[in-house]
Amino acid sequence: MTQTKSINKKISDYAIADIELAEFGRREIEIAEKEMPGLIAMREKYGPDQPLKGAKVMGSLHMTIQTAVLIETLIALGADVRWASCNIFSTQDHAAAAIVDSGVPVFAYKGETLEEYWQYTKRALTWPDGSGPDIIVDDGGDATLMIHRGYFGEDNPSMLDEPTDNKEVKIQNELLKEIQKEDNKFWHKLAKNCRGVAEETTTGVHRLYQMRDKGELLFPAINVNDSVTKSKFDNIYGCRESCVDAIKRATDVMVAGKTAMVCGFGDVGKGSAQALSAHRAKVLISEIDPICALQACMAGYTVRTVEEALPEADIYVTASGNCDVITAEHMSKMKDQAIVCNIGHFDNEIQVDQLNNWPGVTKTEIKPGTHQYTFEDGRSIYLLAEGRLVNLGCATGHPSFVMSNSFSNQTLAAIDNWQKDKKVDVYHLDKELDEEVARLHLGKLDAHLTKMTKHQSDYLGVPVEGPYKPEHYRY
Ligand code: NAD
Ligand code: RBV
Numbered sequence: 001m002t003q004t005k006s007i008n009k010k011i012s013d014y015a016i017a018d019i020e021l022a023e024f025g026r027r028e029i030e031i032a033e034k035e036m037p038g039l040i041a042m043r044e045k046y047g048p049d050q051p052l053k054g055a056k057v058m059g060s061l062h063m064t065i066q067t068a069v070l071i072e073t074l075i076a077l078g079a080d081v082r083w084a085s086c087n088i089f090s091t092q093d094h095a096a097a098a099i100v101d102s103g104v105p106v107f108a109y110k111g112e113t114l115e116e117y118w119q120y121t122k123r124a125l126t127w128p129d130g131s132g133p134d135i136i137v138d139d140g141g142d143a144t145l146m147i148h149r150g151y152f153g154e155d156n157p158s159m160l161d162e163p164t165d166n167k168e169v170k171i172q173n174e175l176l177k178e179i180q181k182e183d184n185k186f187w188h189k190l191a192k193n194c195r196g197v198a199e200e201t202t203t204g205v206h207r208l209y210q211m212r213d214k215g216e217l218l219f220p221a222i223n224v225n226d227s228v229t230k231s232k233f234d235n236i237y238g239c240r241e242s243c244v245d246a247i248k249r250a251t252d253v254m255v256a257g258k259t260a261m262v263c264g265f266g267d268v269g270k271g272s273a274q275a276l277s278a279h280r281a282k283v284l285i286s287e288i289d290p291i292c293a294l295q296a297c298m299a300g301y302t303v304r305t306v307e308e309a310l311p312e313a314d315i316y317v318t319a320s321g322n323c324d325v326i327t328a329e330h331m332s333k334m335k336d337q338a339i340v341c342n343i344g345h346f347d348n349e350i351q352v353d354q355l356n357n358w359p360g361v362t363k364t365e366i367k368p369g370t371h372q373y374t375f376e377d378g379r380s381i382y383l384l385a386e387g388r389l390v391n392l393g394c395a396t397g398h399p400s401f402v403m404s405n406s407f408s409n410q411t412l413a414a415i416d417n418w419q420k421d422k423k424v425d426v427y428h429l430d431k432e433l434d435e436e437v438a439r440l441h442l443g444k445l446d447a448h449l450t451k452m453t454k455h456q457s458d459y460l461g462v463p464v465e466g467p468y469k470p471e472h473y474r475y
Pocket of ligand 2: 062397
């Protein structure tokens with residue numbers, strides 16, 4: 001799907017499903033703004049000084065209603081923005097339409113192909129004069145990966161011909177070779193001018209540290225995920241609302257009374273398990289980390305391996321950020337009518353390709369995002385969102401309020417990347433900024449913060465210098 005007629009006539013540089021959805025998108029953006037006090041406060045506080053004036057900002061992040069409010073916040077601070085999604089199924093087409101209607105180039109539609117996905121990422125990275133972005137807002141690291149693979153492919157073109165079974169790498173290699181034919185310094189020029197990237201999610205952050213440790217990272221990066229007001233809110237409380245929402249939109253199944261297994265008890269696993277448990281499922285956890293496994297026991301869950309869960313579990317949710325957690329063989333042994341889905345960033349937690357090629361299996365589309373697989377013995381299972389992150393593939397992602405926290409951090413990271421000259425490394429936002437983000441959200445919930453006057457160690461005669469900072473508190 002490509003351009004459709006523009007109702008505002010402002011731009012022709014975009015690729016979305018249907019510009020006619022703009023008005024619907026605008027109405028939902030207006031509702032979201034009321035639930036995103038952090039982003040609105042950012043506009044009020046920083047807007048007059050235009051701290052992003054002159055900054056070309058490229059985003060590779062789910063094109064949802066919440067992201068639309070982020071985009072308009074970056075613009076209110078002076079940025080020149082281009083956007084693509086970071087997932088082929090997560091775009092809310094009415095959000096994309098409203099943003100294009102306001103004059104911002106967006107390249108994303110729900111159900112785009114993988115070929116389109118990488119072309120769209122490249123188009124969002126390329127300004128009309130051929131230049132690249134000054135700063136990047138990334139989620140999962142695909143924009144960053146494309147720039148780095150393009151760059152190293154220009155140094156060593158044979159890299160793009162190395163044999164691979166990974167279909168996405170194959171698609172990306174073909175596109176990078178095409179770009180190289182047109183301009184064999186495209187990615188070198190782009191990387192040189194890029195002042196920094198801000199990364200949204202756990203998996204993307206892991207990729208950044210790997211690149212930094214190998215000495216391959218080409219520009220500074222900010223780890224937004226590990227701000228407390230991101231990972232301890234979005235990953236936990238966001239998934240607590242959007243995980244079961246997605247399973248229900250996809251299947252309408254009754255969760256109470258079922259046995260659900262959550263694979264991975266990190267932040268996303270904790271939120272997902274809480275939601276399933278709150279719906280009165282019996283929850284099993286699989287973990288590779290003894291500390292997280294013990295935490296799961298303390299929370300009242302049963303810790304088991306996937307193999308042990310197979311005769312019992314009705315619902316499986318992977319939340320590990322790791323690959324091959326549920327194999328095709330596992331799925332071939334699940335109970336009849338079992339539901340399998342992933343809420344981690346990438347689709348390799350579940351062996352989807354191997355399932356598609358499983359001997360004797362037949363695949364039936366119930367509706368987009370809900371597929372039935374029937375094995376030779378007549379048992380069926382349901383795979384949601386084709387193994388991609390289920391809350392954005394089968395539902396609409398996290399609610400606005402929690403995303404306001406994440407995206408306030410993204411806004412602060414964009415200002416930092418644009419305004420500060422930093423050495424190439426992976427940085428965090430200061431704790432003061434984390435506290436500022438939290439503070440901006442207290443009013444909406446009518447929370448009354450206590451002002452600390454004296455610290456206990458004063459009474460013990462231990463002098464406390466300067467303002468007291470509760471650094472040792474755990475979240
Ligand atoms: P995390 O590191 O806090 O937790 C991952 C957990 O999985 C860890 O405890 C780890 O020990 C465990 N694990 C790893 N391999 C495992 C295996 N083979 N079997 C069982 N457990 C295993 O990470 P997180 O912040 O919870 O994020 C998890 C994934 O979800 C990442 O890919 C992240 O990018 C993504 N994410 C998705 C959303 C969303 O809206 N869908 C939101 C935030 C994060
Ligand atoms: N996420 N975005 C939404 N509604 O726009 N919901 C979830 C939304 C983000 C979340 O921050 C997580 O880290 C990332 O998606 C995983 O790709």
